[in-house]
Amino acid sequence: MFRVDCSRLRFLVIDDNGYMRRIIRTLLHGFGTREVFEAEDGAAGLEGFATHLPDVVITDWSMPVFDGIELTRMIRQPDTSPNPFVPIIMITGYAERNRVFEARDAGVSEMLVKPISAKGLYARIAKVVLNPRPFIRTDHYFGPDRRHLVKADQYKTRGAASSFVTSHLGNA
Amino acid sequence: MSEHEASMGDGTVAQDFGDTRVIHMGGSLRAKAAVRSQDAGGVDEMSVAAADAAMKDLSGDFHNWMGDEVNRLIAAFETFRDAPPNSRDIGPLFRAAHDIRGQAGIFGYPIAAEIAGTLSKLLDKIEPDYLPMQLISHHVDSVKAIYRNNIRDYANPVATQIIHNLRKAIDRVVEARQKAMAEEARFRRTM
Numbered sequence: 001m002f003r004v005d006c007s008r009l010r011f012l013v014i015d016d017n018g019y020m021r022r023i024i025r026t027l028l029h030g031f032g033t034r035e036v037f038e039a040e041d042g043a044a045g046l047e048g049f050a051t052h053l054p055d056v057v058i059t060d061w062s063m064p065v066f067d068g069i070e071l072t073r074m075i076r077q078p079d080t081s082p083n084p085f086v087p088i089i090m091i092t093g094y095a096e097r098n099r100v101f102e103a104r105d106a107g108v109s110e111m112l113v114k115p116i117s118a119k120g121l122y123a124r125i126a127k128v129v130l131n132p133r134p135f136i137r138t139d140h141y142f143g144p145d146r147r148h149l150v151k152a153d154q155y156k157t158r159g160a161a162s163s164f165v166t167s168h169l170g171n172a
Numbered sequence: 173m174s175e176h177e178a179s180m181g182d183g184t185v186a187q188d189f190g191d192t193r194v195i196h197m198g199g200s201l202r203a204k205a206a207v208r209s210q211d212a213g214g215v216d217e218m219s220v221a222a223a224d225a226a227m228k229d230l231s232g233d234f235h236n237w238m239g240d241e242v243n244r245l246i247a248a249f250e251t252f253r254d255a256p257p258n259s260r261d262i263g264p265l266f267r268a269a270h271d272i273r274g275q276a277g278i279f280g281y282p283i284a285a286e287i288a289g290t291l292s293k294l295l296d297k298i299e300p301d302y303l304p305m306q307l308i309s310h311h312v313d314s315v316k317a318i319y320r321n322n323i324r325d326y327a328n329p330v331a332t333q334i335i336h337n338l339r340k341a342i343d344r345v346v347e348a349r350q351k352a353m354a355e356e357a358r359f360r361r362t363m
Contacts, residue, residue: 001208001209001210002202002206002207002208002209003206003207003208003209003215003216003219004205004206004207004216005205005206005207006205006219008204008205009201009204009205016267017271017275019237019240019241019275020271020274020275022230023227023230023275023278026223026226026227026230027223027226027227028223029223029226030219030222030223030224030225030226030227031216031219031220031222031223032219032222055201055204055205062266062267062270064263064267085195085197087201092274093270093271093273093274093289093292114273114274114275114277114278115274115275115276115277115278115282115285116278118220118223118224118227119215119220121223122215122216122219122220122223123215126215126216128201129201129202129205129206130202130206132197132199132201132202134194134195134196134197135194135195135197136192136193136194136195137192137193137195138191138192138193139191145194
């Protein structure tokens with residue numbers, strides 16, 4: 001079994017609410033993290049992302065001007081972002097199914113619905129560090145595989161099937 | 173490595189399937205921060221306990237923080253209500269309600285969180301021109317009353333009655349608006 005040593009990770013926390021930033025920072029320090037950078041909106045968050053190159057981004061959804069979804073889309077630009085693969089954990093008050101799909105489609109790695117707990121936040125961090133999902137790049141999407149339960153074998157199977165189709169039927 | 177696979181360095185491997193590329197991360201973050209643990213399920217119980225303890229130290233401030241958030245909600249509502257109808261900005265009021273929805277539970281006011289949640293839903297689903305001001309005012313007053321009377325649990329009969337009444341009122345408003353929109357769409361189709 002493995003656990004995450006959070007003292008080795010650098011976090012960027014983006015939330016327009018100062019109290020929420022304080023709570024998240026307190027939890028991260030409790031986990032042993034030393035490097036926690038903060039930003040109070042999406043624009044400042046994007047700047048902080050380029051400056052500090054965090055290992056993990058934790059962002060709120062609802063923020064003025066430039067929200068967490070727009071921020072995620074900017075970070076997931078494969079050709080321009082300093083690190084389009086960075087894990088993004090979205091902490092939000094939204095729990096509705098359509099919101100979860102919207103976040104997933106923007107490229108969010110994990111969601112955590114408020115009210116948050118130490119255990120819940122740690123579990124999300126552990127998941128993105130220890131069991132990151134593969135990334136998918138198509139013409140219309142770049143981000144973690146949106147199917148949470150895909151096993152490595154399925155990619156192999158899919159690769160084999162693709163090879164079979166190509167070798168037997170060509171690319172028609 | 174098959175013909176569909178390509179190394180991207182750092183142990184990262186990409187597989188191509190037509191117009192889809194699957195990129196398996198090399199595990200650099202895992203190599204940086206993963207350590208062997210005896211804890212079942214990979215949960216670092218000591219880290220979680222330390223974070224819980226840190227939150228407990230912080231919790232002495234929660235009552236005052238909640239007061240600040242309630243005051244922000246009241247101020248946002250008053251600004252929204254008093255602005256001319258054509259220049260009303262729903263954003264600050266929505267964010268104030270949405271923040272209480274997310275944080276009041278942490279601050280020890282789960283009922284206020286629930287009321288703010290129904291207010292957020294109302295503000296999110298109804299266009300600003302059709303928002304029933306009276307219903308918004310009921311919500312803001314309810315959150316204020318919950319906070320000022322320090323009502324923290326669902327066993328309080330006043331709290332449960334407030335939630336029940338507000339939910340019914342909201343459902344009626346949302347349903348009426350959706351019916352009106354459907355009627356409007358039907359009318360347009362027949363034009």
